[in-house]
Amino acid sequence: MSRELIVHGPGPLSLVQDAGRSDYQRYGVSVSGALDPEALLIGNLLIGNDEAAAAIEVTFGGAEFEFTHDTVAALTGGDLQPSLDGTPLSLWESFVAPAGSVLRMAGPRNGLRSYLAVEGGIDTEPVLASRSTHVSSALGGIDGTALKAGDRLRLGPAESTDGPGAQFPENLRLERANELQIRVVPGPQDAQFTDSGIETFYSSTYTVTESSDRQGLRLDGPEIGAVDERYDIVSDAVAFGSVQVPGDGKPIILLADRQTTGGYAKIGVVATVDLPLLAQAAPGVAIQFVRISASEAQSLMRERRTAILDADLLGDLKAVRSAMSVNGVEVELEIECRPQQLARSEGTSATATINGLTSTVRIEEIDPEPLV
Amino acid sequence: MSTDVDQPSDPPSVVPVGDQAVNVEFGAEIDDAINERVYAFADALSAQSPSWMRELVPTYRSLLVYYDALTFDLDTVTAELQALISGAGTQNAREAERSQLVYELPTAYGGDYGPDLDSVAENAGIDAGEAVAIHSGTAYRVYMIGFSPGFPYLGGMDQRIATPRLPTPRTRVPAGSVGIAESQTGVYPTASPGGWQLIGRTPVRLFDHERTPPSVLQPGHFVRFVPIEPAEYAEVEQAVARGDFEIKVSELGR
Numbered sequence: 001m002s003r004e005l006i007v008h009g010p011g012p013l014s015l016v017q018d019a020g021r022s023d024y025q026r027y028g029v030s031v032s033g034a035l036d037p038e039a040l041l042i043g044n045l046l047i048g049n050d051e052a053a054a055a056i057e058v059t060f061g062g063a064e065f066e067f068t069h070d071t072v073a074a075l076t077g078g079d080l081q082p083s084l085d086g087t088p089l090s091l092w093e094s095f096v097a098p099a100g101s102v103l104r105m106a107g108p109r110n111g112l113r114s115y116l117a118v119e120g121g122i123d124t125e126p127v128l129a130s131r132s133t134h135v136s137s138a139l140g141g142i143d144g145t146a147l148k149a150g151d152r153l154r155l156g157p158a159e160s161t162d163g164p165g166a167q168f169p170e171n172l173r174l175e176r177a178n179e180l181q182i183r184v185v186p187g188p189q190d191a192q193f194t195d196s197g198i199e200t201f202y203s204s205t206y207t208v209t210e211s212s213d214r215q216g217l218r219l220d221g222p223e224i225g226a227v228d229e230r231y232d233i234v235s236d237a238v239a240f241g242s243v244q245v246p247g248d249g250k251p252i253i254l255l256a257d258r259q260t261t262g263g264y265a266k267i268g269v270v271a272t273v274d275l276p277l278l279a280q281a282a283p284g285v286a287i288q289f290v291r292i293s294a295s296e297a298q299s300l301m302r303e304r305r306t307a308i309l310d311a312d313l314l315g316d317l318k319a320v321r322s323a324m325s326v327n328g329v330e331v332e333l334e335i336e337c338r339p340q341q342l343a344r345s346e347g348t349s350a351t352a353t354i355n356g357l358t359s360t361v362r363i364e365e366i367d368p369e370p371l372v
Numbered sequence: 373m374s375t376d377v378d379q380p381s382d383p384p385s386v387v388p389v390g391d392q393a394v395n396v397e398f399g400a401e402i403d404d405a406i407n408e409r410v411y412a413f414a415d416a417l418s419a420q421s422p423s424w425m426r427e428l429v430p431t432y433r434s435l436l437v438y439y440d441a442l443t444f445d446l447d448t449v450t451a452e453l454q455a456l457i458s459g460a461g462t463q464n465a466r467e468a469e470r471s472q473l474v475y476e477l478p479t480a481y482g483g484d485y486g487p488d489l490d491s492v493a494e495n496a497g498i499d500a501g502e503a504v505a506i507h508s509g510t511a512y513r514v515y516m517i518g519f520s521p522g523f524p525y526l527g528g529m530d531q532r533i534a535t536p537r538l539p540t541p542r543t544r545v546p547a548g549s550v551g552i553a554e555s556q557t558g559v560y561p562t563a564s565p566g567g568w569q570l571i572g573r574t575p576v577r578l579f580d581h582e583r584t585p586p587s588v589l590q591p592g593h594f595v596r597f598v599p600i601e602p603a604e605y606a607e608v609e610q611a612v613a614r615g616d617f618e619i620k621v622s623e624l625g626r
Binding site: 022023024025026027028029127128136137138139185187188233234235236237239240241242259260261269270271272294295297298301302305 | 387388389390391392393395397400401402426427428429430431432433434436438441442445446447516517518519520521522523525562564579581585586587
């Protein structure tokens with residue numbers, strides 16, 4: 001029997017998402033994909049998955065999943081108060097979910113969307129080269145729909161899993177605040193707005209409204225004036241983070257499920273490095289926009305990616321004490337290893353030669369306290 | 373109406389769209405020549421396939437170019453695009469080379485298939501039969517595919533049947549619905565919410581993710597709606613479901 005994840009309850013919205021369905025926008029196909037691409041990336045890195053492997057995006061919590069087999073997994077993104085068989089789980093680190101265990105997400109404590117990455121990734125049938133679910137066009141996931149209670153998701157083969165205990169360093173985790181500064185690259189139609197309209201956009205505070213979803217964040221705040229009140233353009237393509245301003249003068253930030261083209265003027269595009277903040281912004285969160293050049297935004301994006309890829313997920317080498325039995329004699333050894341390897345060493349066997357006698361030894365108990 | 377910037381002979385501009393894409397803009401209006409240049413340039417760029425190129429999204433009047441911004445700078449990409457623009461002698465060649473194909477879509481007008489036909493006719497001050505004759509009497513150019521999977525933006529509709537959008541959009545428009553919004557006409561390939569006036573429906577499937585490419589219609593193609601009776605609609609629908617319906621394709625002017 002293959003490893004599966006059983007959906008006991010999806011909450012308001014749980015979706016299979018990977019890095020998105022690119023290359024088909026010219027045919028009107030939305031990219032979709034993880035709304036918080038960085039959280040997906042980190043989740044996959046923690047497990048040793050392909051960085052674009054499919055995970056489950058859980059919005060708002062109220063969700064429950066059962067593992068059919070021992071499975072290495074990780075939770076990243078928003079904190080929806082996760083627990084495994086009732087024991088609270090930490091975000092940003094890999095853990096083993098034992099066969100039959102149930103992972104539950106109660107509700108948001110911080111942020112809106114959590115990503116459950118599992119070893120081997122979620123292995124639903126790819127559609128147009130992606131497993132991402134785009135509900136409104138019924139593509140991806142299981143039959144193009146959000147997850148339902150009773151769905152069984154097959155997991156891909158676990159090839160190079162790094163085991164549990166990997167941790168994304170705390171100092172690299174994004175601060176999730178209720179007041180965000182979001183950097184924006186002006187254009188491509190900023191010239192269609194009045195000077196005072198532009199000034200309004202960059203100097204006011206906008207609030208995320210309830211009518212926001214995976215397609216876009218609808219904001220409330222001061223109206224942005226357009227030259228001759230012309231907000232329409234002949235439709236052109238829109239990007240992840242494009243800020244369009246329709247006739248009511250209130251900006252909408254287009255997100256992963258956006259349509260491929262749009263007919264409203266766009267005042268700017270959010271810098272990639274700030275998109276994860278928007279993915280976790282609940283209604284009521286306040287946003288101030290800050291102008292930035294495309295080149296600056298690129299530098300920030302590269303620095304951030306390098307920091308994530310270079311992060312030491314396994315922690316420092318630690319000297320630990322291990323007790324083992326060799327030919328009936330109890331011995332204590334000092335071992336140097338990384339914390340994440342510890343959990344896997346208990347109960348394993350090794351060959352040891354002591355005083356000329358070779359024997360198979362069993363590592364029975366590891367005292368994780370550092371010796372130094 | 374066109375400004376100097378919009379003259380097809382002017383070189384297109386390259387504008388950043390955030391930190392991972394640039395827009396190559398050929399004009400600001402709906403115009404056959406501008407649209408042809410967009411697709412000719414997209415073809416030229418695809419053929420060259422520079423290492424920084426990720427995805428192209430051509431529209432009425434511009435080409436969005438996604439690039440590998442982790443490795444390549446905006447300035448590099450902009451310079452290479454501008455070099456390609458000035459070096460491209462092929463910009464007007466595409467129209468001449470390409471045969472202009474007309475895809476015939478059998479369409480049942482009015483009734484349950486097109487609940488808004490009567491109000492479109494009334495708005496035009498003509499009877500429903502006349503509105504159908506006008507709508508089906510033109511080969512419409514596909515300017516771009518956008519909005520939803522396989523949705524063709526068609527141009528060239530007779531102004532007499534131009535009709536404003538519905539005051540309140542429908543929450544669900546059936547797949548295959550043929551609609552009018554102002555002077556545009558189009559087909560909803562998949563069921564979706566929508567505010568266009570629905571005048572008919574075609575049983576032909578315009579989007580299928582198992583096909584390559586998934587969209588039947590491509591920009592530069594033409595579409596002609598061929599009126600059919602409900603009985604024929606059912607026959608075509610069954611043939612489509614069996615997978616043995618072939619869309620009739622002819623060359624423009626024949």
